[in-house]
Amino acid sequence: MTKDSAGEQDTLLDVPATPVRRRAARGAAAIAAAAPVARVTLDLAPAHLDRIFDYLVPESMDAAAQPGVRVKVRFGSQDVDGYVLARADTTSHDGTLQRIRRVVSDERVLTPEVAVLARAVADRWSGTMADVLRLAVPPRHARAELAGAGAAVDDPDPGAAPVRTPDPDAVSAQDRVARHWELYRGGAALLQRISAGGDPRAVWTALPGRTVAIPEVEDWAAGLAALARTAASAGRGVIVVLPDKRDVDHLARALDATGWSCCTARTPGDYVRLEADAGPSPRYRSFLSALHADVRVVIGTRAAAYAPVAGLGLVVCWEDGDDSLAEPRAPYAAARDVLALRSELEGAAFVVGSHGRTVSAQALLASGWAREVSAARDVVRSSAPRVRALTSTELASEGAGAAARLPTAAWRTARQALVDGPVLVQVPRAGYIPVVACSRCRASAQCPRCHGPLGLAGQRSTPQCSWCGHLAAGWRCDECGNDALRSVRVGSGRTAEELGRAFPGVPVRQSGASAPGGVLSRVEARPALVVATPGAEPVVDGGYAAALLLDAAVSTASVRLTAAERAVGRWVGAASLVRPASDGGVVLLVGDAAPAPTNALVRWDPAGLADRELAERVELSLPPAVRIASVSGDREAVSAVVSRVALAREHADFVVLGPVEIEHDERRTTDRTLARPVRTVLRVPVGEGGRLAKELAASLAVRSARREGGSVRVRLDPEEML
Structure with a gap:
């Protein structure tokens, strides 16, 4: 060895x-x-x-x-x-x-291209190649491998995947979806360059209108279908990464509507779905189909970014700001960044698209690495619903009804919209009452065992800790001794219950991970109230008649740098499901949210918000204008890892922030006697980011070889700092 x-x-x-x-x-x-x-x-x-x-x-x-x-x-x-x-x-x-x-x-199973990508990802984010390969190559499934044993592994030309002879209907469908891009400035040129074998890089702001999965409707899935068909028709491989199974389903329906079909164990097709939710056998079978070049197009969730597609010519990331696309395991590389790196390594075109705009995507535009593809303002206004912000100032003349969680103006709008179709109600928190406090002194109710926050799972349920699950049946306030509770944050379950009483006779549907029926993909286009958490909004044919975005202040109350862009992204994503203003579609933002994201939604200008946020971060030397690393863990271990980074001694622009203590709730520990962990943040110019990652990886290697005590976690470009 x-x-x-x-x-x-x-x-x-x-x-x-x-x-x-x-x-x-x-x-x-x-x-x-x-x-x-x-x-x-x-x-x-x-x-x-x-x-x-x-x-x-x-x-x-x-x-x-x-x-x-x-x-x-x-x-x-x-x-x-x-x-x-x-x-x-x-x-x-x-x-x-x-x-x-x-x-x-x-x-x-490990192609040379994916091996090079895995090494590059590990080096860029101070990880190990073994960690990346666990994400890139799914576990072996012998039965699925045996079923595909007849596929040609040693094909003399692995880039020459079989292509069906196009029939007139398929060609006509491709032309229809291609016309979708004529609505965007630079859209037609993007398709032409992809078809000609070029490697353009684009940040695409999609028009609102996620209504039905047919190409004739101006829908984001139609745009992705056009990109995939254009690249595949030119003999190029395609990878499209989406946040979750619902989005994969939606894109699959759009591809099927153009005459394509999904490749399965029993039937050949034009694309495969690569997603963990499918189970070990279907996932590995789809992986082998891409490996054997049986198909050119792979659509899937986060891990599909590493799919072994032959002759890769296009990589696409949809809704890059979604939490589902942030890798929770080492080396914590987000799907957008992995695809951007892969496009450079393999000379593939790169497209990141969403209804909103993340600051990271805006940084790609500001650096000149990518070009913007968006519609003109008049086209946006004709496609978007009418947006109104119901702030306390706006509702000052409403009287006592203005202080309600569902103000009179919102109730009236929902009542009128229910005549024409369903109404979407977005609630930023799941559950019934996730956070409670003392009804007398308003002190936060904490678990007597681990000091975590208490919540209520139902109307008559016992207060329960959201950390350790302890039932605090005999809870009393530590400050005043009171035993009565009041709600601090209201979840989607309690909201659905309140709306059922406010609108008697109207069906109420819930959509969310904790909802009784789970996350709904679609609902019927009939009058109903649909209560959903962000990202779980179901699709309605023809669009919602109206949308109520409740608790707006909660969405922007976070101290994270990404609070504003995330709030606008979630609001715009929900509002995109509503009919255009010309068809009576209306969106109400209820609550006193921060002014900047509120104005961005009302003006339907998420790109403008991202541009202003980026300018502020450049001025303040915050990411993504700089590259940072978070080193957290036991104080002695963190100090040892940071001390071996030579940049701290050699580069004038190297900045060390901390160490600072991390609250116990971040470690979810019930032992209050343990020393608090600390976090140290290292900041360097973007040009020195590669060296910082290399030196941190070397320091971790020294720590591992010496078997130093304590625990340490290193994250480059940590999500909480972006």
């Missing part, structure tokens, strides 16, 4: 490669005659083992142990999984090499 990494190659230039002894010891199996050394990356967690090791290839495994296959090797006293990256004739190791113990499967 030995290390063979590019980072240390300079020290080996004058050292002759060690020839491999081909004579087998008595009783030992012979090794392969040609290229007997396999370069293997192992599935090992310690950071100091994030390197490539050399193993001998037994003669019996010569044909199977090809680059990209899964293998079992001996490492220390245990068998470890790994992937063969390459075969070689020589090794730089001067000792005896171990032999590969077993080839798990002769399926080449």
Whole structure:
């Protein structure tokens, strides 16, 4: 076993490669005659083992142990999984090499392009290649692999995926969806460059109107379908990453409406769905379809960014600001950033689209790395509903009804809209009453066991801790001794109950992860009140007659840098489901939210808000104008990791913020006697971001090799700082 990494190659230039002894010891199996050394990356967690090791290839495994296959090797006293990256004739190791113990499967699941991407992602976000490969390559499913064994793995031209002979109906459908882009400035040019084999980069602001999944309607899914068909018709591979299964379903319906079909285990098709919710077997089967170049187009959720698509020519990220696209596991790379990196590595076109605009996407425009694709203001106004903000100033003349959670003006608008169709009610919090307080002194009600916040799951339920689940049946206020509670935040469940009483005889539907029926994909176009949490709004054919966006102040009350852009993104996403103003569609924003996001929604100008936010961050040296790293954990461990970063001593613009103590609730611990963890933030100019990531990775490798105590977590570009 030995290390063979590019980072240390300079020290080996004058050292002759060690020839491999081909004579087998008595009783030992012979090794392969040609290229007997396999370069293997192992599935090992310690950071100091994030390197490539050399193993001998037994003669019996010569044909199977090809680059990209899964293998079992001996490492220390245990068998470890790994992937063969390459075969070689020589090794730089001067000792005896171990032999590969077993080839798990002769399926080449790790393509050279994905291997390069995994290494680049690990380097950029101070992670390990093993962590990235766990995200990139799904677990093996033997039955699915056996079913696809007839596929050609060693195709002489893997980029030449089979293409169906287009029929007139399919060509006509493609023309219809392509016309969708004529509504946008630069849209037609984007399609032309993709079709010609170019690699344009675009930030696309989609028009409102997510109504029905047919190409004739101006819908975001029609736009994505046009992009996918254009690239595939030019013989290029396509990856489209979306936040969740509902969005994947919506895009799939749009693709099916153009004459395409989804490739399944029983029927061939034009695209595959790659999503974790599908289960191990369908997910692995879709992975193999892309690997074997049976299809050119892959649509799916976060992990689809690593799909092994042959001849990749286009990558698309829809709603890049959605929480579902932020990777919760190391190395915490967001799907948008992975796709942007992959587009550079493979020369593919890149499109990030949404109804709103994130500051990170705006930074791509400001740097000149990408171009804007958006509609003219008159086109936007003709497609958007009428938006009105019901602030306390606006409702000053309403009297006592202005102080209600559902003011009289909102009740009246909903009553009128219910005559023509369903009304959407967006509530920023799920549950019944997620946060309660003392009814006398208004002190926050805390769990007596872990001091977490108490909430109510139902009208007559016992207060329960949202951290540890403890039932606080005999709760009394620590400040005044009172035992009565009042609501601080009202969730979607309580909202649906109140609306049912306010609108007797009107059906009330709930949509959300904690709702009785879960997240609804679609509802019928008949009068009803649809209560949904952000991101769980179901689609209605023809659009909602109206939308009420409640508790606006809660949406912008966060101290995060992303609070304004996230609020506007959620509001615009819900408002996009409402009919245009010309058809009577109206959106009411209820509550005293921050002025900037409120004005951005009323004017339907999320791009303007993102531009102003970016300008402020540049002036204040905040992300994404700079690159930052968050190092959190035990104080001594954090200090040791940060002390080994040489940039702190060599670069004048290197800034260390902290360490500062982190509250116990971030660790969800019930032991109040433990020392509080700390966080240190490192800030460098964007141009030094690569060096910062490299030095942090090296520091973590030293920590791992020395087996330093304590716990540490390192995050580059942390979401809470962006």
